[in-house]
Amino acid sequence: MPDATVESPRPGAALSGKRLRVLSGMQPTGRMHLGNYLGALRNWVQLQDQYECVFFVADYHSLTTVTDPASIRPAITEMVLDWLATGLDPQRSIIFRQSDLPEVAELHLLLSMTTPLGWLERVPSYKEKVAQFPDNQNYGLLGYPVLQAADILLPRADRVPVGEDQAPHIELTREIARRFNHLFGQVFPEPQGLFTEIPRVMGTDGVSKMSKSRGNTIGMLDSPEQIRKTVMTMVTDVERPLRSDAGHPERCNVCALHRFFSPDRLAEIWQGEREARTGCVEVKRWLAEAIADHFAPMREKRAGLAAQPGLVDDVLADGARRARVAARETLNMAREACGLAVSSTAV
Numbered sequence: 001m002p003d004a005t006v007e008s009p010r011p012g013a014a015l016s017g018k019r020l021r022v023l024s025g026m027q028p029t030g031r032m033h034l035g036n037y038l039g040a041l042r043n044w045v046q047l048q049d050q051y052e053c054v055f056f057v058a059d060y061h062s063l064t065t066v067t068d069p070a071s072i073r074p075a076i077t078e079m080v081l082d083w084l085a086t087g088l089d090p091q092r093s094i095i096f097r098q099s100d101l102p103e104v105a106e107l108h109l110l111l112s113m114t115t116p117l118g119w120l121e122r123v124p125s126y127k128e129k130v131a132q133f134p135d136n137q138n139y140g141l142l143g144y145p146v147l148q149a150a151d152i153l154l155p156r157a158d159r160v161p162v163g164e165d166q167a168p169h170i171e172l173t174r175e176i177a178r179r180f181n182h183l184f185g186q187v188f189p190e191p192q193g194l195f196t197e198i199p200r201v202m203g204t205d206g207v208s209k210m211s212k213s214r215g216n217t218i219g220m221l222d223s224p225e226q227i228r229k230t231v232m233t234m235v236t237d238v239e240r241p242l243r244s245d246a247g248h249p250e251r252c253n254v255c256a257l258h259r260f261f262s263p264d265r266l267a268e269i270w271q272g273e274r275e276a277r278t279g280c281v282e283v284k285r286w287l288a289e290a291i292a293d294h295f296a297p298m299r300e301k302r303a304g305l306a307a308q309p310g311l312v313d314d315v316l317a318d319g320a321r322r323a324r325v326a327a328r329e330t331l332n333m334a335r336e337a338c339g340l341a342v343s344s345t346a347v
């Protein structure tokens with residue numbers, strides 16, 4: 001996979017013809033946690049320096065699992081405030097809401113015509129959702145990756161920064177693009193995933209991926225008190241039942257998080273664990289403090305942003321207006337390639 005920090009622009013790749021285009025999105029299903037931050041969001045912020053960036057709220061996607069419509073709009077505002085507080089900059093990046101660009105639904109329809117069912121039935125997230133919600137096996141779940149492919153292909157994105165769990169969706173997007181191009185002529189670039197050096201953050205249970213749906217998250221902008229409470233519940237080194245036993249920092253999730261949050265003290269913390277000079281409680285307390293300190297400026301920024309009424313609505317409205325330009329252009333290219341009339345309302 002390409003390394004975002006060294007990649008140089010490829011002339012003519014994105015529609016603007018200058019910098020490579022990055023696109024990513026998240027479903028509005030809750031506040032940001034450390035998995036979102038370390039696996040994706042932190043990368044999004046950094047990529048703004050080098051790429052033409054487009055980030056969006058995947059609210060159509062959230063309808064595959066969200067059952068309370070009233071929760072969606074407030075969740076969008078909360079999530080976008082988290083993004084802005086972390087450093088996403090609406091001046092430099094396009095930030096929009098998926099459902100403000102229904103062009104994506106039409107591209108999803110066109111792509112669905114050429115996507116073999118077998119490809120979709122094999123997607124790991126589909127199999128997981130079917131097991132998790134046996135009574136709600138809707139088409140939306142099966143078509144989820146086709147809609148995701150439409151999200152990525154509509155702005156003709158070159159790179160997609162996401163956590164490791166999304167890799168199968170990116171791979172499928174490439175296959176969907178390749179097949180469409182093969183059948184109808186070259187329309188879409190094949191996008192590539194961009195991953196951080198921590199592409200999979202483990203949850204507080206220490207055994208599964210940190211995820212809202214598993215209830216094992218640490219909220220990145222939670223209060224220091226809440227962060228401390230959550231971190232103290234973390235499962236540590238299961239092979240160290242007694243305080244006097246030697247620890248195995250390389251197999252402990254708390255020690256793994258210190259890698260990012262306490263780089264200056266890492267060697268000392270790991271050695272203390274190995275030699276049983278420190279106990280899990282201290283190591284967790286230090287982690288909670290380091291996490292709370294890391295996010296302190298963002299917590300403060302968020303409070304200021306949240307006090308500005310209408311800010312998120314304005315950002316999203318402006319983002320939709322800017323995102324629509326490339327969306328309509330691509331949709332017309334795809335319509336024409338498929339043999340449909342080119343929409344007179346487009347572009």
Ligand code: ADP
Nearest residue numbers: 035036039040162163199200201209210211212
């Ligand atoms: P969740 O699993 O909590 O619902 P999402 O599926 O909304 O999280 O993920 C949003 C983004 O954050 C995606 O790019 C995803 O890959 C990334 N991400 C989520 N959880 C993790 C994790 N534990 N480790 C690394 N990246 C993650």
Ligand code: TRP
Nearest residue numbers: 024025026027058061148151152
């Ligand atoms: N499936 C992604 C997730 O759960 C959200 C998403 C939807 C996405 N469309 C996308 C991510 C396009 C990257 C690109 O996190």
